[in-house]
Amino acid sequence: MKIKIIYPDTAKHSSGRRKLLKILKWPFLAALIACPIVNVCVGGKAWSIIAVAGIAMVWSLVFAPDLVEYNRLSQSVKAILYACIMLILIDVFLVSGWALLVVPIVCLGGLILSSVLFFSDCRKQKQNMLPMLFLVIIAVIAAIAGLFIWKDEVSWPFLAMGGAAVAQLIACIIALRGEFIRELQKRFHIK
Amino acid sequence: MKVKNTFEEYKDQLSADELELLSSFFSEFDAHVILPKKERVRMRKDFQNAILYYSNTGIALQTALSRLDLKNLGGFYARPAISWYPLDDAAKIYPLSMEHGRMSVFRMSAYLKAAVVPELLQIALSFTIKRFPSFATTLKKGFFWHYLDASKRRYAAEMEILTPCQPISVSQSGSPAFRVMYFEKRISVEFFHVLTDGTGGMTFLKCLVAEYLRLIGIEAEDKSCVWDINQSPHTSEVANEFANVKRPKASTSFADKEAVQLGGKLTRHKPHRVLHFKLRSDELKAAAQRNGCTITAYMLALMFVAGKFATDELSGDMSIQVPINMRKFYPSKTVRNFSMYCGVRMPICDITDISSIVKTVSEQLTEKAAHESVSKMLTSTERLVNSLVWVPLVIKLPAARLIYGFMGDNSFTTTLSNMGIVEMPKELSEHIESMDFILGTAINNRAGCGMVTFKNTTTLSVAKNTVDPSFEEKLYELLCAEGLSVEVEGSERYED
Structure with a gap:
């Protein structure tokens, strides 16, 4: 099957943001899981709740902004x-x-x-x-x-x-x- | 020292009469365009560029200004944006289910016989958009539902640089939910499904192309198959027809059992490749007639056989989603969504060759695409929407994303949307080579197919979401084996 190419080359326009999000997703997830575990192991005040809320806030405001x-x-x-x-x-x-x-x-x-x-x-x-x-x-x-x-x-x-x-x-x-x-x-x- | 721009240099060459003509043109422009300064300056520049283009091609200023007649802008850019449109029943799901990098977008293109002149396409868009007030909008969040808020601005026609059907950024204030692009001889329009369906999109593309060709200097005598862009839009053209039609009491379920998916790993970048199978309509019609079915049923049969070849599954059902234009049953001029769908389903073990399945496919299509069946779905849609009326959007959003993400398009293997025959005035048709229609809405489906016929060319467009080429290769083989002449055009494989 011979295909005549009729679309522009878009290689240069691949989404950098998507790649960045893909990389950043993992440290964010790791921190989200690690904070409560460390908090429970170390004991003391429930600082991990604030940490988790902070992570969610940064993710929502910076990395996953509103679609509308x-x-x-x-x-x-x-x-x-x-x-x-x-x-x-x-x-x-x-x-x-x-x-x-x-x-x-x-x-x-x-x-x-x-x-x-x-x-x-x-x-x-x-x-x-x-x-x-x-x-x-x-x-x-x-x-x-x-x-x-x-x-x-x-x-x-x-x-x-x-x-x-x-x-x-x-x-x-x-x-x-x-x-x-x-x-x-x-x-x-x-x- | 102030450097003169090209338009200033051009003006220097004009006679006093011509300068006066130009000056009165732009003073009229100021009365027609009362937009924020930045937008107004851009639009003025668009007209200057168009005048320069005409001048460079040897067209007299008077002729140029008559083609660019500002009456074509109407009062659209001079009046404040006050109208708004609740989403139609079918559109309500689209903003609820979209995610970063995923949005229901479809594309329609017209291939001209000469390279597109960007300067004139921009003017054509500025003239055409006023006829489609529900497109000249921006998506907004209400407390219970999203809605479309009128947005008066310069809508831009841009050079195509992206993969087809990429998400459209609708988040910023006033951002449109469609884009107009050009590349070589092609004019394309991509729509977020929240605005319109295939029929509405095609109405817009036809108007845009007709207006572009008029600016080029090609006039049509009989324009009955294209909307007059200088007529006032009518309420019925922006109506949510779901609310206006009489529905049966009986409803049907949206959920269906999972269908077999085509093989191959889903690519992250969707679509991974776009292919257009260009067929001769007379040959295709004859092949369908030989098999005693419609072109849609015949194409579905081909897709079932190609689909079976493109999966390793030996059991389960293959199901192809077929959108149905409700205007067939409820005549309407609306350019909002007014389509439903049905699913043609076959056990994979029953799929052998075209001649043995075409009868079943045809029977299912006739039965499921019948007035009564799709009307039941209309009732279901209305009931679903009504049941969610009082649920705040803040609750609907995560729930819809969860359900949509869970169900997705798993109950279908692929989709075939046949736009049918597109007609353009004879004089304009001579300058248009073909058209195509790409569906970019799949989540788990490895392919989505759109089909449109213009003159004697039927274009079957396949948007692929996997690298595995077996589906399209088999489809090509089947088409050739059926004695059809096929030309294949498309994109490179996009970087994943």
């Missing part, structure tokens, strides 16, 4: 949420007593960052609004819960976080007006 909606807003929100989860885990499993103060402040920082990213290019970023909206909703819920549960311990970080979230939501509605509703219709459609 990979943009600066979604990645920033994702990184902030991961950071908050990591901080909570560190507080629970390693050194306790500071997360109630730090996590809302980090989340507040995240809200400010997402606001800057959104309002600096509102026309384009309105298409990427959903992750920011999630962060706002999570922040509002967390602030209400925080103020209700820990009202005698620390209240100002929760107040600041909740206030910023509500302000961001209002600013977003004012900036987008009718488009805000249209964006919500798209994002929550069930058709």
